[in-house]
Amino acid sequence: MDNRGKMEEGRKVVYWPRDTVTSRLDLAELERPALESALAELGEERFRARQIFGWIYRRGVTELEAMTDLSRGLRTVLATRFTLTTPQVVTHERSSDGTQKLLLRLADGLEIESVFIPDTPAMTFCISTQAGCAMACAFCLTGKMGLVRNLTAGEIAGQVRVLADALSMRGTAFNIVLMGMGEPLHNYDETMKALRILTDEHGLALPPRRITLSTVGLLPGLERLAREPIMPNLAISLHAPSDLQRGQLVPLNRRYGIGDIIDVCKRFPVRARSRITFEYVLLAGVNDSIEDARALARLLAGVKSKVNLIPLNAAAGIPFDRPSDASIDRFAATLAERGVLVSVRKSRGRDIRAACGQLIVEGPRKSPAQQLAIAAFGRQP
Numbered sequence: 001m002d003n004r005g006k007m008e009e010g011r012k013v014v015y016w017p018r019d020t021v022t023s024r025l026d027l028a029e030l031e032r033p034a035l036e037s038a039l040a041e042l043g044e045e046r047f048r049a050r051q052i053f054g055w056i057y058r059r060g061v062t063e064l065e066a067m068t069d070l071s072r073g074l075r076t077v078l079a080t081r082f083t084l085t086t087p088q089v090v091t092h093e094r095s096s097d098g099t100q101k102l103l104l105r106l107a108d109g110l111e112i113e114s115v116f117i118p119d120t121p122a123m124t125f126c127i128s129t130q131a132g133c134a135m136a137c138a139f140c141l142t143g144k145m146g147l148v149r150n151l152t153a154g155e156i157a158g159q160v161r162v163l164a165d166a167l168s169m170r171g172t173a174f175n176i177v178l179m180g181m182g183e184p185l186h187n188y189d190e191t192m193k194a195l196r197i198l199t200d201e202h203g204l205a206l207p208p209r210r211i212t213l214s215t216v217g218l219l220p221g222l223e224r225l226a227r228e229p230i231m232p233n234l235a236i237s238l239h240a241p242s243d244l245q246r247g248q249l250v251p252l253n254r255r256y257g258i259g260d261i262i263d264v265c266k267r268f269p270v271r272a273r274s275r276i277t278f279e280y281v282l283l284a285g286v287n288d289s290i291e292d293a294r295a296l297a298r299l300l301a302g303v304k305s306k307v308n309l310i311p312l313n314a315a316a317g318i319p320f321d322r323p324s325d326a327s328i329d330r331f332a333a334t335l336a337e338r339g340v341l342v343s344v345r346k347s348r349g350r351d352i353r354a355a356c357g358q359l360i361v362e363g364p365r366k367s368p369a370q371q372l373a374i375a376a377f378g379r380q381p
């Protein structure tokens, strides 16, 4: 059964998701132009869409009834045609270092994680684009879950709405990194739609320079991203300087090799005064030698780049160790000596498993298979 809304705009047919139970359109899934079209069907003016967008994204309301500058009659009509889905906070954990992790439940019962990293001045929301991840990076607990499903644009942008409220940060400047669960370019269309929603001038109006998209290097997605009108900062999860090493850590490398990724990066339309970040998880005895650092510096010559070293957050189930502080310093110094801009990421939120590569929805009830069952049947089998 087709549960999508459909409208013809000139020769273009526009679809959007309907609430499968009530057949109402979900406001959380609509970009403003689509909302304008849907309201025009009801004979309403375009500015109503701007009002509704402002209520949802600027003021954080989650009920149509709360949109008090719409007449009561209009709110009643809208309630018969629209719904507004918002992820629900299941748990909210606070690390001793200020990092906060929220477990969020989506409308179909699936659970995902979003993280707040309070480093000043960059207050950052780390949000998920998929439940689980298909990329299976060897050092990542999320990868061990496999892909449960793609998140919708409304679920991706919804995490920002929820975090802004849960952390009392509505009206405060913050950054977003698409670095939670999932590979954003593996869910390309919904991720880009979420970015259009989040940057809409009548909504949160997030500047693209405050958004960073992190990818393991899905080349077709990278090529498409290079042509997008909304251009987030780009971070490439590299993790090794040679295809042989990287293929063992990032299985996707067997399909899209390092040379091709670097070629795309050299052509990528990087903003003035900006650089592509190359993330590099340091694993003791695997990719942390001086030779590796030298090879990395050679690889990045000619790329507008900076390197973010991430000493592994060791965890049960991850077959690698964190290098010693001395090895980390030596690796960073070798890069710096060769003119590479380098930083070492402080590990945040380890005590609540909110650190990089540690996002996983835990517990037997929430295994991927059972999550799928919950999604399909609304309960565990």
Ligand code: SF4
Residues within 6 Å of the ligand: 133, 134, 135, 136, 137, 140, 141, 142, 143, 144, 180, 181, 182, 183, 216, 237, 357
């Ligand atoms: S590191 Fe990122 S891309 Fe790799 S498995 Fe984990 S979530 Fe997926």
